[in-house]
Structure formats: C-alpha cells, structure tokens
Amino acid sequence: MFSDQPAAIATAIDTLLAGDFQDRWQVAKQFSEIGVAALPALLELMQDEALDWEVRWFVTRILGNFESSTAIEALIQLLLHSDDDDLRQMAAAALAQIGVAAVTALAPLLQYPVQRPLVVQALARIPHRAVIPLLMQVVRDEQASVRATAMAALGHFSQPDLLPVLMMALDDREATVRAEAVRGLGRWSATQMQPAHIARLAQGLTDVDDNVAQLTANTLGRLGTPPAITALITALQGPPPPVHRQVALVRSLMRCLTEGGLSCLMERWTTLALPAQAEIISGLNHLEDRALQEQAAMTLCHYLRVGIVPAPLWPHLILTLGYLRHPDALPLLQQLLQDDDPRVRMHASEALRQLNSQGSSSAPEAP
Template sequence: MLETLDAIASAVTQADWILVNQQLQQLLDKKDATQADDNELEQAVAIAMQVMRVGDFQTRWDVAKIFPKIGEKSIVPLLEILEDELADFEIRWFALRILGEFNQPEIIMSLVKLLEQTQEEDLAMMSAQILAKIGKPAITALIELVKPDKSRLLAVKALAQIRHSEVIEPLLLVVNDSIPEVRFTAIEALSSFHQKSLIPVFIKALKDPEAKVRKEAIIALKMRAYLKQEFDLVNHLQPLLYDMNSEVCQQAILALGCMKDDVAMMALFKILNFHNTALFLKQEAIRALNWSGSLLALDYLKKGLESSDITVSEEIIAVLGRPESAELNSYATSILINFLHSQREITHKSQIKLAIATSLGELGDLRALPYLEKLALDDDSRVKLYAKAAIKSVNSEQ
C-alpha cells in the first residue's frame, strides 16, 4: 500500500487531482482500509484532505466518497475543518456531509455545537438533518453523555434535535436538572410529543423558578387545549397571568385565549381590567378574547370599552371589526353603534372615530350606514375619508 501511496503523492505534486482521486479510490477498493497500518491510513487521509482543500466542487464530491472507506481516521481532521469558522464554506459543507456517515459521539457533539454557533443556515439545517438521520445510534451515544455535568447540556440539546419517541425517557430524566438551560431544552423538546403522560410534566414546569422554562411549559399546554377539562388546564394557567416576567404573562394570555372557555375568558377580562397590567399585555388580552369567538367574549370586550385608556378602546374597536365568526358580526356591529351613540367623551376623539369607521366598514352591516354618513361629515378630513371608504365597503357587500 505504501508504494501506491508514493505514486499518489507524486500525482499530488503535479496537481493532477482527478488522477489522485481515482488512484485513492482504486487503492481502497482493492484493499480493506481496516487492514492498513496507522501510518498508511494517516497518509491516505492527508492526501484526501489536500484534494478537498484545493479541488473544485466535482473533485471534492468524488473524494468525499473515499473518507468513509478510510474509516475513523478521517474523523479528527474533518472535525477540525467543520469547527473552523474561517474555513471556506464549501469545504465545511463537505466535511459536514462526510461526517454524517459516521455515528460517533464526538461527531454528534460537534453537530450540536455547530447548530448553536453557526451563522450559516445551510450548515445548521444539514446538522439537524444528520442528527435525525443518525437516529437511534445517536440517542444511545447521547444518553451516556447526559450523565456527566460537563457534557449534559450539549447532549440534551442534541437529543432535542432528534424528534423520535425514544428520546422522551432520557429527556424526562433531566426536566428537574439544576441547570436551567437543560430544563428548558428538555421541556421544549418534549412539547413536540403528544403523549398524555407528559401533561403533568408541563404542569409542574409552570412553577419552575426559571422564567423561560415556565414560558415553554405554557406553550406546550397551549397546543393541548383539547385536554383542558381532563387536566384542568385553565386553573393551572391562570396564576401565570400575574407572573413577574412579562413574556410568561403574554404566553399565559395566548394559551387561555386558545382554551375557548368561559372561565378562561373571565380571567382574561380580569387581566384586561387590572390596573397594573402593561399596555401590550392588555392588547394581547383583547386579541385573545376575540379569538375565543363567542358572545361572552364580545360581552367582555363591550365592557372593556368603558376603559378610559384610548389605546385600549382603539384596540377593542379594531378587533370587533374582525370577529372570529360571521355569526358574531351583527352583535359586534351593535356594540360599535351603541358605543358611538353613547356620546362619551372618548367617542369624540378622532382616532376613535377613525377606528370605528374602519371596523364598521369591515363588518359590512347596513345598520351602520346612518352612523357612517354622519362621520362622513366630520370636521376631521381623515375621519371623512375613512367613513366614505367604509360606506363604499358596506354598499359593495350588499
């Protein structure tokens, strides 16, 4: 084999990469690489790597087929290229593609690091695909890496990329881990599995000391609104409306909106009226009530119009123009007409009149025409314009 390697090395000096590639291929076809000594394999790897660095795309494509035949001696130099952020993208892409043929723990960990750190979308996508392709062998290797503290986080992140039911058990082992990032990653990964047995895990995570774990648990439960009665999800979620973290509050609002439940709607109305609720959360609560798509939800939105906050009223008027079902159009129209007819001080604000004109136009109810005609005579030119556009919209729908 050494004589052949010398001949290949000679071809290397002449930069005849096609010949180098052909001879390497023939050499490894004739002789099982596992029978060669370490020195011979290292030389073969070095030559193949040189071809990778200077060859064109087709040459690299051809030589890529040789590395799996060389075996595990290829792994370290390929990992060095893959982890070198300054290396040529195409070479890193080929290194990643070749490494996908091996099922070694160090490769799996490297793929996870790449997913975490790379700015190259194509590399990240391929890393995830390779992890999924490795599948069961990857899971077996990663379970062992979950045990040591120094490798646990990366191992859990790698398991999270493999959406296979066999990762559930090892992920359940770390949902109470001392490292918040480990708990978060485990909950996020488990949320993609729809076994009922996982619901208590998500419910428990609602009380996790780390905000992003609580948030992820809410998202998991939001996707399981169909189990709201069996697991009393609304009552478990309600306390999170008043969480210290605003992102947790926001997700709790969204989740309760998905429940389409009378108790959930009452809770959303309470957070809408709570004086300490941030404005953006009030706006989320308004939209969530609208998603509930019921007369009760519209009743709460009607009561919400009693707010003195003009931005809150404007948001409510806007969502009333977009009810979740056609059956609610008539009631939404009545609410807006009555609000405009109330002559409350807020109804004289131009931005409120603009919002009402827009929503009445979207609803398309003929009962709105007299009110829109009056708005078309308003002193504010923008209100006039919006009202006239709404009149056209209503008439066009008849």
C-alpha cells in the first residue's frame, strides 16, 4: 500500500497517459497495490472516448484486478456499448479475471446475440460451478462458436449431469463443437464412461473431420478400457485409414497396449504406412510388460528375416530389438554385424551392447 495514495495515483495516471507501451505495462501492475482508491480516476479514463485507444485498453485490463461492483458495471457497459472489438474483448477478459463475482452481472447479457460470444468466452474462463447453468443455456445456440466455447468449458466439470450434454454434442453439425465434446470426454475417468458411451464416442474414429477422428483416438487411448481398446483395434482392422489417422490409432493403442492390441498391430504391419510403422517401433521402446516384449521381439525378428521392414526403419528396429532383450534377437543381430551397410553394422553392435547390458547371454562385439 502506498503511503501517499493521491500522489501515487496521479503519477500512475500520468504514466498511463504519457508513457509508451512498456511504461504502461509496468505501471498497470502498480494499480493492484494502490487499490480501489484508484477506481474513480481509472473509470474516468475508460469512459473518455477521445483518449488514445491504447490507454483505454490498458485501463480496461487494469479493471480486471478489482472485484468491485463499480468496476464490473463499467466493464459490462463497455462490453454492451463499445464499437471497438478489441476493447470489448478486453472487457470480457477483465470480467473473466474478476471471476465468480462477475457471473451474476454477465448472466443477463446472454440475451444479446451480438455480445453473446464474448459473454460466453468470459464465462468459460471462470473456473467455478456457478457458470454451469449459464453455459447450459447456450449449448444449442445457433452460433457454432458459442456452442464450441460452451462445450470447451463444460468439459472441465466432471459432474454426472453434464455427460449427456457432451454426448449430445458429438452429433453437432459443426466439427469444432464435436472436437470440444471429444476433448471434454477425454477428461473424464474411465469409471465414469459406460460401454454405451464409449461405443458412441468410437464412432468419431470415422468422423469426416480429421481433427475429430484423431482426438477420438487419443481419448479412447487415454481411457484404456476394454471397450475402448476394442474400438481402436476394430478401426485398424478395417480398410487402412489416411496416414495421420493411422498414426493416431497406433499411438493411442500403444498407450494402453494389451496382447490383443499388439497382435493387431503386428498383423496389420504390412498394411500400415511408414509413419504408422515408425510409431509402433517408437512405442515398443517404452514397453515394460515382459510378455509383450517377448511377443514383439519375436515378431520383429521374423519381419527382418522375411524382408518386410522398410529400409528407413532398419536402424530404429534394430535398436528396439536391443531394448526388448529377447534371446531370439541374438543370432539375428550377430548376423547383421556382417551386413554390407556400415550403418546396419553400427546399430547391430549398439543393440548387442544394450542387450548384453540387460543381462542377456554374451554376444560378440562388432569388429
């Protein structure tokens, strides 16, 4: 607290009026220390439309530090009546910064279609359950941006009555809304999601929008329940999807890998694009289950022997065999020490070192 408030306020106001952007940025921090005594001067500046735009923008931003009915009302009026989009956006941001104290004042503004997107943005940035009833009012709004913002915010509240709302949004005509619904469902715990919910969510794997499809795969992988794993496996067993969707499916399945999931990945190896195959190899380097390590190592050794591993993946796959530490890899790696390609010999030698360091039987070093 400043000992001489009037002087401190006057100095800070002078800096706002005459300083450059950096000066204004620094002095804006002082108003929190000065306190509500600065409000009359700040409100006078904000309401002066003849002032430089940047000054009014900073004042609007500063008002977000005051949980005061006077500041809230001034920001509401600016949001309602200003013709400047940037000032209205800053007013909404300032109201969001004030938080739950601003919710009651924001509620009536939902009736105005022009202001509604900014009002919903402000409400969405207030992490308090008081905003839930208001956001629920706009989940069927005609503006897709409003629906998407509401879904993004509601997805952060894991309470049972919101699950049907998020599930409903999976059928929205706009991909941005569907994407936010999928993101929201991804924050729910596996115990909250029933098989019927996962079955409906899994339909997003074939969504016309690539982002929705990939987000769906990520969410199913995070859930990791048997129905979610089954959905990912089923998607891979059908006709090969586009490459980026293949990668998302593989990455998600690797996150919750089971014997059935690994079998699917190995069986579909030749139908997958190179980036998806590379994702499998990358994921196997983080595999900790010994039974799955053995299953993967034997299959990869077979693929190397029969020649169905693309050349760009050889170095990575060879090193992965060292990580997986399976005895079947020893003779193959020893054979690769004689390969004509020096890079193959180098990676085989490194894989053997790694395999030996993990306690496998001895293997010869590269010459």
